[in-house]
Amino acid sequence: MDQFEKTSKVIYRAISASGLTKFYGSNRAVDGIDFSVLRGETFGFLGPNGAGKSTTMRMIACRTPPTAGELLVEGINVRDGGRRIRSMIGVVPQENNLDPDLSVRQNLLIYSRYYQMNRMEAASRSDELLRFVGLINRAGSRIEELSGGMKRRLMIARALLHNPGILVLDEPTTGLDPHVRQEIWQRLEELRSRGGVTILLSTHYMEEAEKLCERLIVMDRGKILASGKPSELIRESVSSYALEVRDADSIPLLPLTPGVSGTKRNGAHFYFADSPETLAPLAKEFDEKRPLIRPSNLEDVFLQLVDGGEDDCEAI
Amino acid sequence: MSSDSIGNNEIERKDDSLLFFRTSFTKISFQDVAAVWLRNLQVYRRMWKMLFAAPLIEPVFSILAFGYGVGSLIGARVAGISYLSFVGAGVLAFTVMMRALFEMTYGAYFRMVYQSTYDAILATPVEVESLAFAEIIWAVSKAAFDSIVILLVLFIFGAATSLFSLLVPLPLIAGSLFIGGLSLGITSRIHDIDSFNLYMAIFFSSLFLCGAWFPVEVLPGVLRWVAWVIPLTSAVDIARALLTGKFLWRQVYESLYLLFAAFVFTEWGMRSLRRRMVV
Structure with missing residues (x-):
């Protein structure tokens, strides 16, 4: 049974990478990543x-060899099956x-x-x-x-x-x-x-x-x-709804009510909650800035995950 | 499946460590070389008029200017042959080498950087060694084609006096392998098209040394040695001997040296392109 599981995994994976690493000099372009693609x-x-x-x-x-780690494409090692x-x-x-x-x-x-x-x-x-x-x-x-x-x-x-x-x-x-x-x-x-x-x-x-x-x-x-x-x-990283207020750099982030999270990025405010009703009172505070309540999207996930801090973002 | 390929990997690495020197020539696939070479031909064929015009115009005028113009001032024979024959060999070698040079500098740089043709090819099963070798062979093919056209001109002007002339393309092919490999190696190492200026300056200066316009023997001692180190000197000397049918023993050594240089620099060109493209 174990044997069967092992083989079937290999067969259904188009790509599997473990500890995949690529350095250019001291620059770690890819730094020990694991993933697989079915x-x-x-x-x-x-x-x-x-x-x-x-x-x-x-x-x-197979345009460049990994510095370290293993990478299989259709079960073939990239190091010798280019x-x-x-x-x-x-x-x-x-x-x-x-x-x-x-x-x-x-x-x-x-x-x-x-x-x-x-x-x-x-x-x-x-x-x-x-x-x-x-x-x-x-x-x-x-x-x-x-x-x-x-x-x-x-x-x-x-x-x-x-x-x-x-x-x-x-x-x-x-x-x-x-x-x-x-x-x-x-x-x-x-x-x-x-x-x-x-x-x-x-x-x-x-x-x-x-x-x-x-x-x-x-x-x-x-x-x-x-x-x-x-x-x-989207579900795991942020709540289902987002309130987006553009061009609000000079305004400090509003105090957060229970069930609401918030962040400020690139001069805009983002507040997240599980229902649009929770966000509505906050939106009123920004009436003249034309606030937008919408379902959360991948960009919100991205903004929360890809950090670098506010200063970095502003520098860009 | 996966454990299999890991096994192969180890075997290959062992092979690598056993050999002191592993030449890039073993990685060439001739089917792939043909595919790349045909691509170049197909692109170039659209400009077929250039195919004949380019190798004719400049050499005809060079032969007229040097053979008849300068030749009339010289009167005497140079190195035992008429100056027309002497300089005819020089013009032939010069034009052919220049063709290989331009193809593997500006031509290759254009395909590599501006058109990303190399990137497109390397996304396919074609290995970088096959690509590099095909490119060098393409440059050599153009050079060889030119050498045949110019040879006809030399026959017409009476500068080719021996039947051995028919073999003249051979040393020029070896010489353009050397120039092609060297140039592709340099192209792989530069990141700015203006960097060719220095290489061009060195190339054209060295052509004055290598016996195209006057015999190497008239140079002072040190320069004469420098001249013989440049493989082109050997290519010119062998081409001239074939053109007139007057051979010297030294041409045996020259042939070996020329083949050696062609091999070393073709190898260097292939390695350099790998260094540039597979990163």
Whole structure:
């Protein structure tokens, strides 16, 4: 029975990391983290810049070896299975790196050679993916003629070319306008609903993590601050409702009534409680500041977890 | 499954410690090299007119200027051959080396930094050694192509007087492997495109020493030694011997030295790119 449990764990885990560490000189980019990702799951890495999200993803995608700790991808150790692991992973990096001199289709066909795909297979798979990302009518266009959103979609198509079991997206929507973000999310949700592919994504947009990720870890300065389902994190770390008062830097935090917690960050006040009624009297105090009572979101969790103190926040 | 891979890991490390020197050449996959090389060809093919024009324009004018212009002032034979033949070999070597140099400095830097082409490739199963080797081989291919075009020009001008001329691309291929590896190594180590200026200055100064325009023998003692240390001197000397069919014993040593330099610096280029890209 024990044996069975052990094997089944290995099989259902797409990724497992224990004590995973990466140092750059004396800088601890990733500092002994443990996590695992189940097969078919959409898993998020949430954190500010420099939290260690990208470095963790680079280690998973076998672009850089860990300094210490163990990291298994589909049961294969990253230290000696780099080539095999990379053939099972599709990567969408932060920056688009398409070949600007080539057409949309040529970009895919050239990329297929790196996976040693044969021509027929590459051609049919390219067309299939161009249809999936809505670029089949632009197959002959040059990259320079594409909009930012189209380029991003092509990057996703390119990462899926070799039918990877794991798709790694490093801040897939950073720097894109809201409309294009929706477009990308739609593709990823469609991909998720089809099943069969484990999706890892890093982001510093709470909205994105909440919408897309089934489970996530919150990282800061190379360490994991919290992990779980977005809804659980919100429930466990903060109360269900939040009162947000912007532009209230000069006003001191109000005395807290029972069942209410409060914090001040970036010149705004945040009060948390389990019902909107509890927060209503507080909101009245700020009438001219247009206070907002809303359900708590991941950003509230994030604000509470990623500390650094008020001074740090103001310095940023 | 997991215990298996840990086992493999230990075995691999043991292998590493057994060998005093493990060359990057063993990590190259030739299928991967072909894939990267074809990518470069496909991008370059869009500018096919440049393929012929670029290697023709400058060497033709150099041969006219040096062979006929300066040659008419010299009158006498240089190192036992006409100055046209002498300088023809120099122009050939100079143009070919320069091609490899530019491809692996500005060309490689552009792909590495501005286009992130290397990042895109390294996300796939292609290892960094295969990528580096493909890049160097690409530079060498362009250089070899140029050497054939210029050789035709030299035939037309009457500067190539021996059938051995057909073998002239060989020392130039070895020379451009050396330059390609060296340049890729330097490109991997700089973080600012202006840093190439110093390398370019050293490269072009050394070309004056290495016997392209006048025989190395006329240099004063110390400079002559410096000249022979630069592998390009050997490449020029062998190319000239093949062009005119007049061989010397020293060219045997030169060939060995050139091959040695090509190997060492190709290795260095591959290691440098790993240091830069796999972090």
